[in-house]
Amino acid sequence: MRFTLSSTALSNRLNTLSRVINSKNSMPILDCFLFQVKGNELIVTASDSENIMQSTIALDEVNGEGEFAIPNRTILDAVKELPEQPLNFEVDLESLAIKIVYQNGLYNFTVQNADEYPHSQSIEDGASVISLSSAVLVDNITRSLFATANDELRPVMNGIYFDLTPDALAIVASDGHKLVRNKNFTVKSDTPAAFILPKKPATLLKNVLGKDDDDVTIKFNDRSAEISFTDGVLTCRLIEGRYPNYNSVIPQDNPNKVTIDRRSLLGALRHVLPFASESSQLIRFRLEKGKLELTSEDVDFATSAKEQLSCEYTGNAMSIGFKGSSLQEILSNLNSDEVELQLADPSRAGIIIPCTQPENEDVLMLIMPMLLND
Incomplete structure (x- = not known):
């Protein structure tokens, strides 16, 4: 399998996705990025088992399809110092050998089998959906993150609460001493719904999303949320439990x-x-x-x-x-x-x-x- 893509595009996406990967992982495969070549696109995935982020990069040339896992430190170090240029990947999926050819040189190393890599469960059709602009979501998350708690006894306080009502979408955070409530009147629903977004995916979104008018779609059920934006998708596990009645305080x-x-x-x-x-x-x-x-x-x-x-x-x-x-x-x-x-x-x-x-x-x-x- 062969494919070619821009070194800068790959480096930028990998730096973003690397924020998902923990320094210590329960499964060794989670130290890797998953590379999937489908059609004319490369889908790169990073996961810590609770949060899975995917990003899609257009390929300049492609011959064959397949998937493999590549150690995050190896590929990050390989591409971060390269100036903008085409990178030619040649992957033997049988022997798991990879060759990356760039302007003045090449890298040879081994990749890992992608079969062990955990895949995200897609959220069924009956889920609730919120759609709002990227800039608004970034502003609301940035305004709220500082007020979240670090409370082992009340984990519901450790996240950002999204409360969808017939009047507005309220985005709330509190640690019991301070509270932030953002109401957005353009997003509302006759069917009330709510979820608590943990701190890590909230921070990832704050760092990944652009401050533009592109739409971000949040699809969620009781257990997890799937957040789709221009450059990719973040699937995360939600904090379960009842958030306190913030309006009463x-x-x-x-x-x-x-x-x-x-x-x-x-x-x-x-x-x-x-x-x-x-x-x-x-x-x-x-x-x-x-x-x-x-x-x-x-x-x-x-x-x-x-x-x-x-x-x-x-x-x-x-x-x-x-x-x-x-x-x-x-x-x-x-x-x-x-x-x-x-x-x-x-x-x-x-x-x-x-x-x-x-x-x-x-x-x-x-x-x-x-x-x-x-």
Whole structure:
């Protein structure tokens, strides 16, 4: 079997797919990429047994069909330093010998039999389907990933929750201290459906998908999801279990509202956070008309810091405590120039929303307060 393809195209796809492969695998064959030549295409697959990603590359010339497994380190190292040029593959599927001829040289090594390679189970026709643009999905995943938990006791909190309702598609993440809820009003369904996407496939999608208007189709059932995009397909196992009722933790009546420049607030947090207690990272917010004061202190090391910012504030004068690093993450994952902080009282969660929402979306972030020792 012979085929020819571009070295750059192959190198780019292999680098993307290599993110799926674990450093230690339960089956030795999972250290390999699966190469399948069908028609005028090469389908390359990478798997860690729970996540399987495939990418299709057009071939310039092809003679014969077949499949083989190629060790990931060998092929990655072989192609990464090559400038753009045609690569000619010659594979003997009987002896499992491969020869790759390039401009000024060649590689000879052995490949592995593809029979042992695990294949993804296709999702049956009765599955739920969501379709949305690549750019929107990337933005929502990027905004949500930081809020997922690392909780062995409640694995449902470790993923991103996709909640399809008659009104909108809500994409949610929470670790119990902070919460992100993205609502997309262009995607809805009369038949409600939901799934929890684990962190690894979510991170893979964030790194693989382009920020363009190409459609991404997510087909899912109770156990797994198949996500189809321009350059390939990702099949992954989902987290099983019931996600908590996220809407019930979002306080509805918040009379105290602060409108403030997001970058200024982020800068002030960065200034005062190093002086807070390392264990609690508590930052005190003192709010009064037109003014926000941030203070931090570490009694053990006799350090403290204070910074004042001007803001628009409607409500009663109040003090509330937040974990500085969590608030920093929230503000860093919003794009709007100004944000609105909505507060009820020092014991209830604070809501942060961008003053400029993305088109057809509603983004809300929530942070639990910390106890102040007055």
